[in-house]
Amino acid sequence: MAPESLGQIFLAAVLANNFVLAMFLGLCPFLGVSARLDTAFPMGIATTFVMLVASLCAFGLNLLLTLFHLEFLRLISYIVVIASAVQLVEMFLKKTSPALFRALGIYLPLITTNCAVLGVALFQTAREYSFAQAMVFSFGGGAGFTLALVLMASVRERLQLSSVPGVAQGTALSLMLAGLLSLAFMGFAGLGG
Amino acid sequence: MSDLAQARTFDEFLEGIWRQNPVFVMVLGMCPTLAVTVSAVNALSMGLATAFVLVCSCGLVSLIRNIVPKEVRIATYIVIIATFVTVVDYVIQAVSLAVYEALGAFIQLIVVNCIILGRAEAHASKHPPLTAMVNALGMSIGFVIGLLALGTVREILGAGTLFGFSLFGANFQPWVVMVLPPGGFIVLGAWLLLFAALKRRKEARLVAPGGGHGA
Numbered sequence: 113m114a115p116e117s118l119g120q121i122f123l124a125a126v127l128a129n130n131f132v133l134a135m136f137l138g139l140c141p142f143l144g145v146s147a148r149l150d151t152a153f154p155m156g157i158a159t160t161f162v163m164l165v166a167s168l169c170a171f172g173l174n175l176l177l178t179l180f181h182l183e184f185l186r187l188i189s190y191i192v193v194i195a196s197a198v199q200l201v202e203m204f205l206k207k208t209s210p211a212l213f214r215a216l217g218i219y220l221p222l223i224t225t226n227c228a229v230l231g232v233a234l235f236q237t238a239r240e241y242s243f244a245q246a247m248v249f250s251f252g253g254g255a256g257f258t259l260a261l262v263l264m265a266s267v268r269e270r271l272q273l274s275s276v277p278g279v280a281q282g283t284a285l286s287l288m289l290a291g292l293l294s295l296a297f298m299g300f301a302g303l304g305g
Numbered sequence: 306m307s308d309l310a311q312a313r314t315f316d317e318f319l320e321g322i323w324r325q326n327p328v329f330v331m332v333l334g335m336c337p338t339l340a341v342t343v344s345a346v347n348a349l350s351m352g353l354a355t356a357f358v359l360v361c362s363c364g365l366v367s368l369i370r371n372i373v374p375k376e377v378r379i380a381t382y383i384v385i386i387a388t389f390v391t392v393v394d395y396v397i398q399a400v401s402l403a404v405y406e407a408l409g410a411f412i413q414l415i416v417v418n419c420i421i422l423g424r425a426e427a428h429a430s431k432h433p434p435l436t437a438m439v440n441a442l443g444m445s446i447g448f449v450i451g452l453l454a455l456g457t458v459r460e461i462l463g464a465g466t467l468f469g470f471s472l473f474g475a476n477f478q479p480w481v482v483m484v485l486p487p488g489g490f491i492v493l494g495a496w497l498l499l500f501a502a503l504k505r506r507k508e509a510r511l512v513a514p515g516g517g518h519g520a
Binding site for chain 2: 195284
């Protein structure tokens, strides 16, 4: 793989290859938590944090596994690391902001099964990113995820005031909206190489 | 008594296919659903891979349901699922490299497919192995149907082909956006719209049976 500059990786992860809207990663929280802006943003931040931790651990783990030729254990060890990182965030949030903890509800432990987090770990391994590249990639991915979540939440908040045909309410409407957002994000294609 | 048990097993089987279809009713496992349904072949292979993992892990989870302590059950399930996904990953790599490359990281991402963990937690951990596997099989078939419904529509509209065979000849102008990310969202949204409309019509018919509106 050709060496990519850090800026390119960041831009691509946030906009051109946005995790949610271009690569379909992390759709469950994207559809589940994006009803209100004041839960969407913290959710994005929490996910970004988990991504950074996961990416850091995955990088170290990968070195270790390659050293001992245990690549087939990669998937299992990654998921265990991510589950522990989520546990950490959960305990931290419960202590510092119980209200937010309740608002995020079931979606907080579900960060474990957020494909965006595992996706970051898997992609950085597949693309053989260096340490700095991996960190920038995961941060960009998290920022992109937060951006998509916030955009979606603001659109959905405005929708509450408009009259929508009953048939289209709920998930169908959210998916259509996501399609339009995704269409808009295609305009960034090619940015950052 | 055995008739009743059989009927119940059959009901468990049907549940996943129609009433609780994971794609259209529960809207679970969206990430692989939208990402790999660019063509019908991809959709089918993804569906089969997921089905294998789902049935095997539900069986195993159900077997050990009385041994695993409550506190670590989720972690145990995840490790079981990850093991089967690793198996599938290597098998697909061995059988067809083309499919492996087309599906890419999404094979490994089966681990985080909410359908599997959801079934393990909500069903397999409370039922004997056979029931759990039958239910998982029904869910898998429902999932495959959902994937195929998306994959065929997107392939026909976006490339003018079905399972790789050209349908409309050389003059067809492909609707490219359908095989790009936005198409996935829009096609799934359209399917959900269709089902919502059908359901609404059925409910309206149930409220006013037979007469009145000339039905």
